[in-house]
Amino acid sequence: MKYVLALISEEGGTSMEDAGPEEAKTVMDRWDAYTREAVDNGAFIAGEALQPSPTATTVRIKEGEEPVVTDGPFAESKEQLGGFYLFECKDLDEALEYAKKIPFQDGTVEVRPVMDFTDLGYPDYTPGPVKATA
Amino acid sequence: MRFMLTLIGPEGGWEDITPEQMADEMKNWERFGKEAVEAGAFIAGDGLQPTSAGKTVRGGRDEERVVTDGPFAETKEQVGGFYLLECKDMDEALEWAMKVPIRGGAIEVRPVMDYAEYGYEDPAQAGATPAKP
Numbered sequence: 001m002k003y004v005l006a007l008i009s010e011e012g013g014t015s016m017e018d019a020g021p022e023e024a025k026t027v028m029d030r031w032d033a034y035t036r037e038a039v040d041n042g043a044f045i046a047g048e049a050l051q052p053s054p055t056a057t058t059v060r061i062k063e064g065e066e067p068v069v070t071d072g073p074f075a076e077s078k079e080q081l082g083g084f085y086l087f088e089c090k091d092l093d094e095a096l097e098y099a100k101k102i103p104f105q106d107g108t109v110e111v112r113p114v115m116d117f118t119d120l121g122y123p124d125y126t127p128g129p130v131k132a133t134a
Numbered sequence: 135m136r137f138m139l140t141l142i143g144p145e146g147g148w149e150d151i152t153p154e155q156m157a158d159e160m161k162n163w164e165r166f167g168k169e170a171v172e173a174g175a176f177i178a179g180d181g182l183q184p185t186s187a188g189k190t191v192r193g194g195r196d197e198e199r200v201v202t203d204g205p206f207a208e209t210k211e212q213v214g215g216f217y218l219l220e221c222k223d224m225d226e227a228l229e230w231a232m233k234v235p236i237r238g239g240a241i242e243v244r245p246v247m248d249y250a251e252y253g254y255e256d257p258a259q260a261g262a263t264p265a266k267p
Contacts, residue, residue: 035261
């Protein structure tokens with residue numbers, strides 16, 4: 001089963017922009033070690049860090065109406081999505097083990113199973129050719 | 135350049151949907167996914183199960199992590215899925231966002247970190263999705 005780990009934290013302060021080169025390297029090394037473990041275990045499918053929320057553009061869609069485009073994120077909250085991992089795990093407990101090891105200084109990880117299209121009667125449906133790259 | 139399209143909308147609403155309506159809905163999503171794949175834009179994407187199926191882990195490196203049931207925020211609108219797309223710029227990413235067959239909701243479009251800026255040739259070296267998955 002695939003799980004999404006959504007990484008949510010306060011923006012700024014811990015951002016890489018403010019960090020010196022050595023501090024940035026220490027932080028990157030931690031994330032690198034974390035991901036490497038997930039890759040070695042065959043769990044890693046995809047994962048990215050996002051640029052800060054001011055770089056976001058939001059498109060509001062309502063059936064039958066013109067989409068409305070605005071600058072900035074969906075929610076102007078202090079805590080924002082900063083990145084994600086998509087992992088193959090045997091169950092939610094295993095996904096939670098990965099979530100607990102995220103090298104956050106401080107933040108929150110929302111863990112959600114991806115939709116099982118077989119349950120909906122679409123065993124062949126795939127949103128794209130996503131395969132474990134490990 | 136990679137962009138993350140986060141799909142946000144009200145949860146539920148399709149529990150009472152007929153199999154025929156469901157088939158129509160799914161066709162729209164299949165079509166979108168196929169187009170993104172054929173254009174060479176598709177890197178990853180998934181629909182998520184409802185927030186009630188998820189859990190939230192709070193805390194940091196030197197702290198005790200606390201696990202609770204449900205989503206991070208108990209809001210009416212929730213993340214329902216995502217696409218990770220390779221696009222030449224924000225305008226192209228917005229073109230894809232406009233085509234996402236969501237019935238009602240919002241798509242937040244964000245560029246991913248520029249790993250090259252930190253000296254990584256391949257995003258995989260920085261612990262992200264490899265350049266050629």
